[in-house]
Ligand SMILES: Nc1ncnc2c1ncn2[C@@H]1O[C@H](COP(=O)(O)OP(=O)(O)O)[C@@H](O)[C@H]1O
């Protein structure tokens with residue numbers, strides 16, 4: 001990504017809103033673009049990092065990176081890993097199972113995926129920069 005911004009946050013639930021504001025502000029500065037989708041994506045990914053990985057343990061952190069190319073915005077959330085695996089729950093799963101975050105991302109991102117990192121994972125999602 002030619003232009004990339006990155007910030008690390010304490011792995012606390014209330015820091016998810018800060019991560020969302022960080023991403024939304026960067027996108028707003030770039031003019032018209034998928035601000036709402038980007039904010040939703042980073043909220044879900046940061047929530048997952050805090051809730052499902054070692055990022056949410058004492059002293060934990062997660063890192064958010066936003067990259068811009070001519071036609072794509074790429075959002076990455078790097079967590080500290082753990083026993084759980086990112087899995088998209090089926091649409092038919094019963095409501096009380098929760099689990100809609102990754103499903104939502106599959107619906108609104110152009111592409112997304114998971115990369116293993118030495119001490120955790122990077123979950124990334126790409127959005128088209130200008131919504132038609
Ligand atoms: N960053 C992550 N690392 C490890 N496991 C994850 C991560 N994100 C999500 N998961 C796993 O994938 C499941 C589905 O995530 P999601 O769709 O966001 O639903 P929810 O967070 O409500 O359970 C989670 O329940 C969790 O087990």
Ligand SMILES: [Mg+2]
Pocket residue numbers: 044047048099100101102
């Ligand atoms: Mg979730």
